[in-house]
Amino acid sequence: MLDITEVVRRSGVPASTLRYYEEKGLILSTGRRGLKRIFAPGILDQLALIALGRAAGFTLDEIGEMFDAGGEPSIDRDALSAKADELDDTIRKLSAMRDGLRHAAKCPAPSHLECGQFRRLMNIASARMRVEKKRGAQEI
Amino acid sequence: MLDITEVVRRSGVPASTLRYYEEKGLILSTGRRGLKRIFAPGILDQLALIALGRAAGFTLDEIGEMFDAGGEPSIDRDALSAKADELDDTIRKLSAMRDGLRHAAKCPAPSHLECGQFRRLMNIASARMRVEKKRGAQEI
DNA sequence: CCTTGACCTCAAGCCAGCTTCAAGTTGCAG
DNA sequence: CTGCAACTTGAAGCTGGCTTGAGGTCAAGG
Structure with missing residues (x-):
């Protein structure tokens, strides 16, 4: 059995965050010693x-649904696959972006606006913005 | 010369956002017809x-510094390279995450907690959290 | 027994990037 | 000239994931 200080020390998660997670129903404290x-x-x-869930892009609410009443994980494998696909998509977009930036950084055009590849990137980015407005922002 | 409605129509950016950008100093309206x-x-x-800048992960403030007084872009090529490197880093992390999720989705261990690879992922994620606390979160 | 400091609670604040609201002004069609 | 839709302003609100602050409680060491 661990008190909150020990959990902080071993997990690196601040006490304020632990209390916040408990309030949100993500974790359970198993009892109290006095108030503690x-x-x-x-x-x-x-x-x-x-x-891990946070790093993978799950929201706290989504993560909350991954634990059963006892705090044991019960993670839907389909949800993991779906999240992996989502990450794939994100990775593809970021890669395109990175390549475009890399090109712009060494492109000899006097202004970036005169570089065809840069303009393509700009257009992709504004097109994406439009789509995200319509379909309720993904992430990134 | 375009009025705000036309800019909204052609750019897909909402009028409220245009006003917000102007207030922030990111864009300039060249005049008014009456109040408009x-x-x-x-x-x-x-x-x-x-x-494009937003999609690449620049903040609005950073983007603001990329325009000269006349609204013409004057983008530091080094900044682009640096952002590309940052994206590379992000992409690497996300790829690791994706692979881990993919594995967990098809791993035969009865509970994810019993899968070595899943536990490695968990540990990486919590180690990263610790680092980000210390060094003031990157992004993602 | 008394102090102390680690814990507690509840409410409010913070960040970015907008959106929304209420109330006021105005260009322009009829 | 009138009416009204489209614009304007400034302030406040929203989302997510916390952190911070004020003020209260209590277990343990001296």
Whole structure:
């Protein structure tokens, strides 16, 4: 059994965040010593899992749905696949962007506006903005 | 010369956003007809460029510094390179994440917690969180 | 037993990048 | 000239994921 200080020390997650996660229902403290929260050791895995989810682009609400009542993970494999596909898409876009930037950085055109590739990038970016307005922003 | 409605129609950027950008100093309206803003046609390129910058991960403030007094772009090629490098880094992280998710989705371990690769991912994600706390979050 | 400092709660604040609202002004069609 | 839709302003609100602050409680060490 761990007190909050110990959880902070071992997970690197600030106490304020732990309280916030508990309030949101993402984690559970297993009891109190007086007012003070006590956590089961499993909390550390759970926090690592939350960190992973965040890094993968899940929202806290989505992550909350990945735990059963006991705090054990029960992650839908289809959801993982879907998120992987989403990441793939993001990666493709970012790669195109990176290549365009790389080109612009060494393009000899006096102004970037005179570079065909740069203009293509600009057009793609504004087209994407339009789409995201319509379809409720993805991410990135 | 374009009125705001025309700019909205041709750029897809909402009027509220145009006013916000002007207030922020990112764009300039070239005059007024009565109270109403009038824009030079160049605004369309400028908005496309802003969209591109946003998509590449620049903040509005950073983008603001990319225009000279006349609204002409004057983009530091080094900044573009640096942003490209940053994107590369992001892409690498996302790729690792995607591969891990993909694996977890088809991993036969009864619980994800029992899968070595999944646990490695978890640990990477929580280690990254710690670092980002210390060094003031990048993006993604 | 008393102090102390680590914990607690609840509410408010912060960030970026907008959007929305209420109330006021105006260009222009009829 | 009138009416009204389209524009204007400034301020406030929103989203997500926290952090911060004020003020309160309590377990443990001296």
